[in-house]
Amino acid sequence: MELKVGDKIPNFIAKDGNGNDFDSQDFVGKKPLVIYFYPKDNTPGCTTQACSFRDQYEDFKDLGAEVIGISSDSFESHQKFATQYKLPFILLSDSDKKIRKLFGVPSNMFGLLPGRVTYVADRNGEIQMIFDSMMAGKHIPKALETIKKLAL
Template sequence: MAILNFWSPSADAQIKTGDKVPVFSLQDQNGKTFDLANYVGKQPLVIYFYPKDETSVCTKEACSFRDSYEEFKKLGALVIGISSDDVASHKSFAAHHQLPFTLLSDPDQKVRKLFGVPKTFVIPGRVTYIVDKKGIVVHTFNSMRDGEKHVTESLEALRKMQ
């Protein structure tokens, strides 16, 4: 269950560059509550929304984040993946692909809606948000087709913050 602690934009509002990141709480792949408020203001954040565990593009995207994870760590960033899959699915997905970062379960899509992530027809969108140490969104990237490009975009944005 999502706990929304910050503000709630209208259904059509999408978080964009310059906005303060909304704070929320969701369950991670281990069933523990992850509260974004514990991380905002302490380090850069890479928050990426993706449609579904174990699908082709989503798996390529997650594995690309995994393969670049050390680079994200060197840049001080915390990587967080969010989809509507349940905790058990995330746990299996993370184990199957040795994903070293946090996956959050948003079964009611409340956080997805809070961020205003658009849908493509009936498929949940794929959008990545880069958040600086002050909690401000400094870069967004929206692409359904190229999950791996989310990683390059994220790393470029993080390097510009250095």
């Protein structure tokens, strides 16, 4: 079951990059969210995407939004990834791929690679934009453009 524009962000709990429990209910319905699923820490495309979100993070924060990255890497891997690239946003570990399934994120490359999909939700938790592309750098401008429209 794939989430669509107009659906609500589902509830989920995951480990963040510090090994703490992250509960989506602490964010959903309180502020606009950019939730992006990516294949793997420290791969060229994923590093480019994470660093692009890092470089624009203040723009998202200024508009009241939070950025959350999710992959199946361990929280220890996320911790190293965040430290190495000075990532200021939340990274969540989805090692059992339950969150990916909850959102209905498709796999790419004949099912060999976890998909790269960005969801933007308004402050009510309603999905306003879904961008599915393996082109890592294209996600950030699309997400920022949507967040700017929500801020009007």
